[in-house]
Amino acid sequence: xxxxxxxxxxxxxxxxxxxxxxxxxxxxxxxxxxxxxxxxxxxxxxxxxxxxxxxxxxxxxxxxxxxxxxxxxxxxxxxxxxxxxxxxxxxxxxxxxxxxxxxxxxxxxxxxxxxxxxxxx
Amino acid sequence: xxxxxxxxxxxxxxxxxxxxxxxxxxxxxxxxxxxxxxxxxxxxxxxxxxxxxxxxxxxxxxxxxxxxxxxxxxxxxxxxxxxxxxxxxxxxxxxxxxxxxxxxxxxxxx
Numbered sequence: 001x002x003x004x005x006x007x008x009x010x011x012x013x014x015x016x017x018x019x020x021x022x023x024x025x026x027x028x029x030x031x032x033x034x035x036x037x038x039x040x041x042x043x044x045x046x047x048x049x050x051x052x053x054x055x056x057x058x059x060x061x062x063x064x065x066x067x068x069x070x071x072x073x074x075x076x077x078x079x080x081x082x083x084x085x086x087x088x089x090x091x092x093x094x095x096x097x098x099x100x101x102x103x104x105x106x107x108x109x110x111x112x113x114x115x116x117x118x119x120x121x
Numbered sequence: 122x123x124x125x126x127x128x129x130x131x132x133x134x135x136x137x138x139x140x141x142x143x144x145x146x147x148x149x150x151x152x153x154x155x156x157x158x159x160x161x162x163x164x165x166x167x168x169x170x171x172x173x174x175x176x177x178x179x180x181x182x183x184x185x186x187x188x189x190x191x192x193x194x195x196x197x198x199x200x201x202x203x204x205x206x207x208x209x210x211x212x213x214x215x216x217x218x219x220x221x222x223x224x225x226x227x228x229x230x231x
Contacts, residue, residue, distance in 0.1 A: 035218065046225040047159075047167065047210050052218060060218030063122065096166060106155040106214040107172030114166050 002027040004097050004112035012091075012119050018084040022097030022112060029078045032056065034109075035100040036080045038071060040093040041114075048093075052100060053080055087119045123147070125213055127223035133201045133230055141226045142193040143211030149192035154213040156194035158187060161208045161225075170209075171196060198228075206230040 008020035022036070029036065037052030051061035053071045061069045065084070073080040084091060094114040101107050124146035133139035143156055150156060152174045159167035169178040171187035174194065184199045194213075198205055211223040 037220075039222075046208075047161075047222045049212070049220045049222055052220075054218060058218065062219075100220070101172075105172055106220070107157045107169060107178075108159065108167070108212070109169065111166040 006115040125223040
């Protein structure tokens with residue numbers, strides 16, 4: 001059974017960069033059949049797709065966040081990462097990593113448990 | 122910017138049937154958007170219910186079904202149970218590696 005686990009600081013100061021890592025176990029992160037993505041949920045609000053990485057490192061970002069987001073993958077460590085720069089209080093959220101199926105499905109197949117990141121001085 | 126629309130809230134009686142919808146601010150939802158549906162209870166990660174319009178994820182009861190109704194994707198719960206009280210999100214694949222979430226529907230069973 002594939003498992004994903006988010007890790008990273010739970011508190012980030014305004015204007016700094018939020019950095020999270022998702023460690024994948026129970027399956028290969030190298031498959032080109034899947035997207036590896038990040039999704040967030042501000043407290044009491046809905047889910048928001050942040051972006052994903054796929055297929056030899058191709059990245060896809062939510063247009064509203066694109067200027068601040070970088071997603072990368074380290075296949076040797078079976079990890080992929082999220083960096084969100086110039087954060088504000090509005091970036092406070094539970095951040096989920098996920099595996100998303102590719103062609104013919106495009107569904108979020110597996111979710112991490114989520115990690116709360118608070119932006120505050 | 123594409124906006125995916127969902128009813129903010131809905132209520133259903135135990136044993137009743139409810140249909141939640143997922144639309145686009147501009148245009149119609151079709152199977153080409155591979156609509157999927159997720160259930161989330163407080164403090165938990167979402168759970169996949171339906172994908173590719175009408176395929177049920179493993180372990181999902183058959184009282185959950187997906188379809189296209191008119192110009193929207195739809196999630197129908199037949200024979201609602203108390204533990205169906207959750208938030209439900211639809212997601213549309215916009216192509217080119219881009220997904221968009223709907224705002225979610227809070228379903229009350231009472």
